Amino acid sequence: MANLHVEGNGDVLTADLLLPDVKYRTRLALTKPRLTLASSYLAVGGSQLRPLGKRTHIVNINSDYLDGDRWIDLANEVIERYDSASLKSMKTPPSAFPELPLPTRVNVQLKRLSLATLDWHDVALAARDSRKQWHFIVGSREATGEAFWPQYKPLNVVMDKIHVNLPLLEGIEDDLPTDKYVPQTDVPLATSFDQSVMKNMPDMDLTIKDAWLQGYRLGKVSGQLRHDESTLVLQNLQIDSGVTSLSLMVTGRWQMVRMKPTSLLILMVKIALT
DSSP states (O other): OOEEEEEEOSSEEEEEEEETTEEEEEEEEOOSSSOEEEEEEEEEETOOOOOOOSSOEEEEEEEEEEEHHHHHHHHHHHHHHHHHHHHHHTSSSOOOOOOOOOOSEEEEEEEEEEETTEEEEEEEEEEEEOSSEEEEEEEOSSEEEEEEEETTSOEEEEEEEEEEOOGGGTTTTTTOOOSOOOOOOSOOOOOHHHHHHHHHOOOEEEEEEEEEETTEEEEEEEEEEEEETTEEEEEEEEEEOSSSOEEEEEEEEEEEETTEEEEEEEEEEEEOOO
């Protein structure tokens, strides 16, 4: 059951919306011709509402479990509807509905997070918008590190460790084909997750100091990802295991043409045994 409380005057309104496991507080300036969301606070799970700051938009999540993929789908749906309404308003009298601001601060504490089809445990995330760049700090059992995202520049991700087990790769050694490889001719349509990745993935510079996959140590991983409309280009992916001095350089391209994804990989392998 929802509980809405609103108070204010002719210049500004403050509203509290209380839902099961979700609480939202906002300060709405009654400006013309369009209303302005001056400040907001979204509390999910055990988080409590706090007094609103000045021109701050805060998200605080404290819960046992969160389905991150579902929240991303919901956010994309809201954005699409908002963009559609904005385009429609260009042909009609302007809407008084306020522009939806991005958060300026995000704090997350989760016992388990489902994200990118994986489960992450004991997750702590802090994100801050310093106006000129975003700063992220993340910690969990599986991954620790930080990221910086300056305005108009690639997202720079530096991870101290990432230890993951991909369900897609479980038992893959038993399922490897014995026949000669035949290129796939019937390419399946892109899933909603594929479309979301293609649309929202930013340019990225990645460094992982200690990467593990399926229980095997990869070592140091670095590379660059660039986004060009319907194409993602992976540049100079390098994997250096250290102990065996294995250096793997990969350049790849993932493109979506008429809703069908296609991939191309170019590999250069350099091995120096010690």
